[in-house]
Amino acid sequence: MNLILRNRNMERDPLEELERAQRELSRFFDFGLDNAGLFDRMLAPAADFLENEEGYELFVDLPGVDRKDLELTVENGALTVKGEKKETKEDKRFFRKETWSGSFRRTVPLPQAADVEKVVAELKDGVLTVRIGKREELKPRQITVAAR
């Protein structure tokens, strides 16, 4: 027998309540940074960044994120991935919740050799892949030593 009497209709997700309170507070303490309020929970998804001779590859885990909710920008030598992971509406009563939803942002500083004109991005199976080329003049080169 339960010690605490539970009423289904009164049952509320405590996390949701907390988020709602955070939203209210964020609105109150709006500092003007685009939707980064004081108590905003900005999630940063896991990323891999690889460098090779030809260029750079960035992989970001974004399961369940729609293409149209994703925004990629290059500014001041940094690449920013931001967007929103939407929660499906029909989810009601959770027995377990390990997945997250909400807005996220990830900024990766680009090395000097990265060519921002050559950026190709693809979202597939919940993984965002961004390929960035290297500037020709900054690619590693071999210097031959002349024998005399």
Place this chain on the structure above:
Amino acid sequence: MNDIENKAEAKTPVVQPACSICDEDGKVRLRVEMPGVDKDGLEISIEKNELTIAGKPLRSEGQGTWLLRERNRGDYRKRFIIDESIDRDTIDAVLVDGVLTLTLATKEAAKPRKIEIR
């Protein structure tokens, strides 16, 4: 199944994917996040009362120097013990954008019944 298991145990580490379970109109809905896994790399099996989800993410990265390495590098694997009341024949699985949604329905016989008073 055995193939995937053996390979996973021999080489790559195995991680448990993030998972949410919720109740939806009497059905149990599982949402498992496995970024990088496509339809061919996913195996779902039921053995007696054990539901196993195994996913092998596609690796497209080349060789080079890692400047950041935070993503999971293993294969996904999660096991659940399911109740007798779950109907094994009507399990529905959908994989979209690296998120697997499994819908488990309860057997008709296990559903709550209303007894009419005459």
